[in-house]
Amino acid sequence: MSKPIYVLGTGLSHNGSAVLLKDGVVCVAIEKERITRIKHDGGNDTDAIQYCLDTEGISLEEVDLVVQTANFEIPDRDRFHGKRLFAGTTHPKLISISHHLAHAYSAVGTCDFDECVVMVIDGCGSPYQQCMDVSHGTVYPENLEDLAQKNLWCEKDSFYHFDGQNLVPLFKDFSPVESGSSDVLKLPVTSHSIGGFYAAVSQYVFGNMDDVGKLMGLAPYGKEGLIEKEAFEFSEGSLLVRTDWQDALKMPSTGYSFFKAHFQYYADVAYWAQKQVEKAVTACFKDRLKRFPHEKVCYSGGVALNAVANAFLLNDGIVHNFYLEPAAGDNGLALGCAYYGWLEVLKKRKVKHHGNTCFGKTYSKEEIRNALKLVPENWTIRQLETKAMLAVTAKSLAAGKTVGWFQDCCEFGPRALGHRCILAHPGIEGLGDHINANIKFREDFRPFAPAVLPELASKYFRSGRKSPYMILIDHTKPEYLEELKNVTHVNGTARVQTVDKNWNPLFYRLIRAFQEESGTGVLLNTSFNKKGMPIVETPEEAVALFRESALDVLVLNDTLVSKK
Structure with missing residues (x-):
């Protein structure tokens, strides 16, 4: 078996990140803010790069090429300097590219x-x-x-x-x-x-x-x-x-x-x-x-x-x-840098991207068990088979419970698309206001997104177009305004997420189970965080926000935690 080719991309900007390609395919990617817990964190990239190397189980010496983008000459960017993992090394080779070039390569590398x-x-x-x-x-x-x-x-x-x-x-x-x-x-x-x-x-x-x-x-x-x-x-x-x-x-x-x-x-x-x-x-x-x-x-x-x-x-x-491009902001620069290295520097052919955005670390059962030690003794913890977990979660959502949903690896980009989510019923009166006030701790005018089964998008929304990354608005059809009141904005629009069965089969199955319980093939979906805080990365962070907020249920993979 030939040695894999690793290309590391890093964006030294606000919303910093690192991305690792293995033979032209993203194997790990992380935004710095998810590690440091500082919203929009950027600058020095050591933490994000080390996360990628550790997750893949390789050393820096096994990386073939590093590509970065950094506006070092712009005023007030001194914090982007500092000791980095590459200090004093000649391998891997390090090259720099300009900002818009990185943005463009992030799109062409991931498009169809x-x-x-x-x-x-x-x-x-x-x-x-x-x-x-x-x-x-x-x-x-x-x-x-x-x-x-x-x-x-x-x-x-x-x-x-x-x-x-x-x-x-x-x-x-x-x-x-x-x-x-x-x-x-x-x-x-x-x-x-x-x-x-x-x-x-x-x-x-x-x-x-x-x-x-x-x-x-x-x-x-x-x-x-x-x-x-x-x-x-x-x-x-x-x-x-x-x-x-x-x-x-x-x-x-x-x-x-x-x-x-x-x-x-x-x-x-x-x-x-x-x-x-x-x-x-x-x-x-x-x-x-x-x-x-x-x-x-x-x-x-x-x-x-x-x-x-x-x-x-x-x-x-x-x-x-x-x-x-779902990571269209500066968090996606590292992605573009990595693809520039693969396509332009190494002159390798583009490998088809599968469309998913979940590139983070998958946490082990032991790591989840350790996080559950933070749960108060009078709360209920149940380890379930996947089918049972989906059924119980769907029943809870249909009954008006709010759910913190934590599954496998985190998404790369600003949107929670089924792995680090807060979920709720889209039509129960007052539930949206409750989430803003008592779970997200944010302003009352902030809207929520509908996560919908793709085959039902045209039923509920005017265009019914495919929108897997939650960066297109649609209009809720008049006959469903009441049923989808918590995910329809004041002007009748909705920032729709169509949930791809192949990219995220578990989230798809949950929405299907919720439809069977409630009659509605849509869930309220918002990112698993509170105001001013990055989306949770680890099981411990998920448990901490669950304890702090008014969330009713927490699902960590197949483990379900309920408050008494």
Whole structure:
């Protein structure tokens, strides 16, 4: 038997991660935040890399190639330095690639297409001087080489063609790094990026530029009319952020109490910002696909996590055969680095990706038994056969119980897709509010996702399209609004997850068992964490949150824990 080829990818950014490929297939991947328990943690990659090596049972010396992406020259990134596992070694070989290149390779490495185009849109990529993909295609502005001598210019969107082996840039747009003109609203880093704009509004509304997902959830509560001006203008293929609208925002949130007291105002701001993002993303896609028509489109970068804008692209017929990379944010950079190493450096053929996102460690029975020692003595612990566990769990859910669901290895990416979930009935009155208040400990406007059997998606939702990664919204059909009230947002939309029987057979079987008990082929699914906390990684963390919160039942693989 020949020695396997290992390629390690690492992303030195916020939302840091490490990914290990074995013969072109992901064998382990982990986000740093899952280990350190610090939300959006990044910087030094030692913890994430060691996790991958330990899980695979190999040493660093057995790795053939390491590929990283790191914006070391961007201000305030000093924390990304520090002693690393590679310090003082010449093997494995270590190479660096630029930011958008890593995003693009994360999409083409995991997509089902043999040939496609790739769009990358985010807040800030690599500086022009560090980009490895500016010698081909169109680079905007045209005089960027001269401009970059005077100021720092970074990637904001890029468009590529992939032929099954090689990735070629077609159009790249850059923005200067500078603060916005408003004293109240400062656009972070790249002043003309869509991601930078949305992050700035998130900072204004919530006091945190990382709460862009929360901003998307707030938008449906808003209405139009607060701000009449457009945020973007399009010029020669480049999106530019206007400044004349910024003076309309004079009341940044000073905390949650202030936010609640002015809820409608901030909802209206969020509504406007979301509409601006949808328009901007649409303009980018229309322009690039007019220049370079193609039926098969991949999409990555942080803005690709905006499920509302993604659905708009499909609903409006702008894209047709569309692949959304589930780890589209900076947590997916390591994935792209690894695939770059396999496809571009080693010149190996692409190995078909199975579509699943569960790449973490599988915890042993002994590790689960040790975690169960933290359970109070007066609670019930039952070790069941899988069929019995599914039946008991389904009955509990049908009766209105909330369930912490922990199965095997963790998902890679921001969504819990059936392995680290909080589950509940989608239609029992008040259950959603209870989860937000007493289990997730978060704001009451935050929505929940429906996990649905794929064959029933068209029954409950308007488009019924395949949406395995929970990054597309759909509309709940009017006749099911009551039955699915806990997973339908205030505007009738739902961020649907269609549960693939082949990728996640156990979760599929649970939804089927719940359907038999309740008559509904949908479960409320939200990530197994509380506000400000990463998704649980270990059995101990699952037990700890179970104890702290109002969860009724905890399922650790086939072990079921109930509170008395």
